Amino acid sequence: MDTLEKAARILVLLIALAALYMLFNSISYYWIFMAITVVLLYSGTLFIIAYNENRKPAPAKPEEWPSLSVVIPSYNSSAFISKTLDAVKAIKYPKPLEIIVVDDASTDGSYDIAKKVQGIKVIRRERNGGKAGALNVGIKAANGEIVACIDSDTFPKPEVFMEMVPHFAEKKTAAVTTVIMVNEPTGILGYLQEIEYYVAFVFFQKSLSLLGSLMTTPGPLSIYRRQVLLDVGGFDEDNITEDMEIALRLKDNGYDIECCTTAAAYTEVPKTISHWLRQRTRWYRGKVVNGIKYAHIFFSPRHGGFGSVIYPLTFVAEFLTVVSFSLVVYLTFSNLSGIAAWLAVKELPTIAIPTSLMAVQSSWYFLALTLILWLYFIKMSFDIYASKIRWRHLPFIAAFLLFYSFLISSAYFISYAKEILGSKYKW
Amino acid sequence: MNIYIKAAIITLGIFLAGMYAIKSVDEQRIEALRADIDSSVLDTEATRLLFLYQDATGDPNSTAFCRALTEMSKNQMERTFKLATQLSLAENNNVLGDYEMLKRKYYLTNFELYIYQKQLERSCGAKPFEPVLYFYSLKPCPQCIVQGQVLDRVVSECPNVRVFAFPSDYPEPVLTALLSRYGISSVPTIIIKEHFKLEGPQEKEKIKELAGCMQ
Known part of the structure; x- marks a missing residue:
């Protein structure tokens, strides 16, 4: 990028920040919280209605099970690859599975580890070409009717394919997704993500699929009709979120994506904030990049409710998240002078504890509503996946409701800023 | 539907x-x-x-x-x-x-x-208490909140000191007249005994001293 473009991008970012600042100075902040509440309420209502009305009974097992190949792109995955391969080899399927590991020029010996495993094929790429490229190599080399794309740090449960494949009942279905869970969560961040994955991959994912609006086939584990993947041109090798891109491309070509909630794959998640931030920045920037690439979906008659309501709504929600994060930062900074004042007068502030309904800011009641809604989402997710909410979950559910959203909104803010600035991608 | x-x-x-x-x-x-x-x-x-x-x-x-x-x-x-x-x-x-x-x-x-x-x-030569004039803003002003709480404490500790609080940005002619009389240009500002003009957040003890607090 030349300096002129860089300067222009910085200017755009500054103008955006200035606009936000002027917005916060002119309207009261509760309107922003109200807007977020309305969007959340609407999405929640939509999901709840969809889940209750559009649910279909579990699909029948096929008379003839299709042949299935597993493609595992691997890059410097020595920490997990053997565990992943053990889990994949343990998957039950009426036909023998073809397992292909595509090593993307690893330098940590994961290629050698994979080569030693019996019963699998290993393809070695001499030059690193990215995950999407590795997937494409594997898909071309595979023979199965169905191809399962699994991350090298993901451990599927043995029943995954027998639960997921029946969802291919309709010819229009080109891909089936499943529940992704956090593997052996550790630390606060791990447990927060555990709750997040429950809500995102169980209730949200299922509801979206019932609305014909599933827009990502998760990288950790998704299965596709191999021929369809080849027909649409395989994964986009220039895209940072190829799992979202392929889902949108499939939808754009008239295909459906189904969601199975009776199986799960456990995946490794970031354990440090910096790693987490890198992952999220990639995801959220990818959302924007794909939104621009697939902008023709917005309000397109071909895409029905997805194009006219849900897809645009996700961008509105993300934008409001960025605004609310900026608002929190703005309020903190404007209250800094108050903190300085307390230091100047050498006194401690009296904290007023609200003793009646009157003493509480009215918009807090809307906040209470959003918390109740989220609690419902969490409960629904655990119920659908037939999992019990245990005592150990409770403090993290509280932390998730009160604190994780701030973390997420900061990630969105950073992602948007980086996208405007056109920063380089970091994996 | x-x-x-x-x-x-x-x-x-x-x-x-x-x-x-x-x-x-x-x-x-x-x-x-x-x-x-x-x-x-x-x-x-x-x-x-x-x-x-x-x-x-x-x-x-x-x-x-x-x-x-x-x-x-x-x-x-x-x-x-x-x-x-x-x-x-x-x-x-x-x-x-x-x-x-x-x-x-x-x-x-x-x-x-x-x-x-x-x-x-003027009429009675009586001064039942020492009035302290306090000017604050109606717009978000964290320093004003601080000063307000400090003044609350002064009032509760000094039965002879009372505070008159006036907003500096409310469009009322008498208030504007008052502001220009004391030349109020920033908030929070405190006027004590007609001639001490304190701008910015002030310490409780200083206010008590200047106002002549009788505890």
């Missing part, structure tokens, strides 16, 4: 119910304030009548008049400063309620009280 429209109707319903609930809470808050402010207005009315009566019938320096005035002032001061805090609380917490009238009544009543203090000093 189309699921998107159904969801929109339900959402609208919940949202409107929420707004209605919020409006009710806001109105209740305003009602509670209204009673207090109207009471204050009547008090100043009573004081005004006292002056008029004195003017119409008697010697303005009479001790009975001065004693009555002093007594009324003390009582009114208690109520007015409490009202100020209640009003700012309502302002922060209210979302939908409208109480512009109420605010105006309050500011004018407060100002009238201040004038009576000056009159009391």
Whole structure:
């Protein structure tokens, strides 16, 4: 990028920040919280209605099970690859599975580890070409009717394919997704993500699929009709979120994506904030990049409710998240002078504890509503996946409701800023 | 019915119910304030009548008049400063309620009280308490909140010091006149004994000392 473009991008970012600042100075902040509440309420209502009305009974097992190949792109995955391969080899399927590991020029010996495993094929790429490229190599080399794309740090449960494949009942279905869970969560961040994955991959994912609006086939584990993947041109090798891109491309070509909630794959998640931030920045920037690439979906008659309501709504929600994060930062900074004042007068502030309904800011009641809604989402997710909410979950559910959203909104803010600035991608 | 429209109707319903609930809470808050402010207005009315009566019938320096005035002032001061805090609380917490009238009544009543203090000093040579003038902003002003709480503490520790709080950005001619008289250019600002002008958040002890706190 030349300096002129860089300067222009910085200017755009500054103008955006200035606009936000002027917005916060002119309207009261509760309107922003109200807007977020309305969007959340609407999405929640939509999901709840969809889940209750559009649910279909579990699909029948096929008379003839299709042949299935597993493609595992691997890059410097020595920490997990053997565990992943053990889990994949343990998957039950009426036909023998073809397992292909595509090593993307690893330098940590994961290629050698994979080569030693019996019963699998290993393809070695001499030059690193990215995950999407590795997937494409594997898909071309595979023979199965169905191809399962699994991350090298993901451990599927043995029943995954027998639960997921029946969802291919309709010819229009080109891909089936499943529940992704956090593997052996550790630390606060791990447990927060555990709750997040429950809500995102169980209730949200299922509801979206019932609305014909599933827009990502998760990288950790998704299965596709191999021929369809080849027909649409395989994964986009220039895209940072190829799992979202392929889902949108499939939808754009008239295909459906189904969601199975009776199986799960456990995946490794970031354990440090910096790693987490890198992952999220990639995801959220990818959302924007794909939104621009697939902008023709917005309000397109071909895409029905997805194009006219849900897809645009996700961008509105993300934008409001960025605004609310900026608002929190703005309020903190404007209250800094108050903190300085307390230091100047050498006194401690009296904290007023609200003793009646009157003493509480009215918009807090809307906040209470959003918390109740989220609690419902969490409960629904655990119920659908037939999992019990245990005592150990409770403090993290509280932390998730009160604190994780701030973390997420900061990630969105950073992602948007980086996208405007056109920063380089970091994996 | 189309699921998107159904969801929109339900959402609208919940949202409107929420707004209605919020409006009710806001109105209740305003009602509670209204009673207090109207009471204050009547008090100043009573004081005004006292002056008029004195003017119409008697010697303005009479001790009975001065004693009555002093007594009324003390009582009114208690109520007015409490009202100020209640009003700012309502302002922060209210979302939908409208109480512009109420605010105006309050500011004018407060100002009238201040004038009576000056009159009391002139006519009766009496000063039942030391008035401290405090100027704050209606716009978000974290330093003003700090100064307000400090002044609360001064008032509770010094029975002879009372605070008159005036907003620096409310469009009322008497307030503008007051601002220009003391040359108020920033908030928070405190005026003590007519000639100490303190700008920015001030320490409690300093205010107590300058005002001559008698504990």
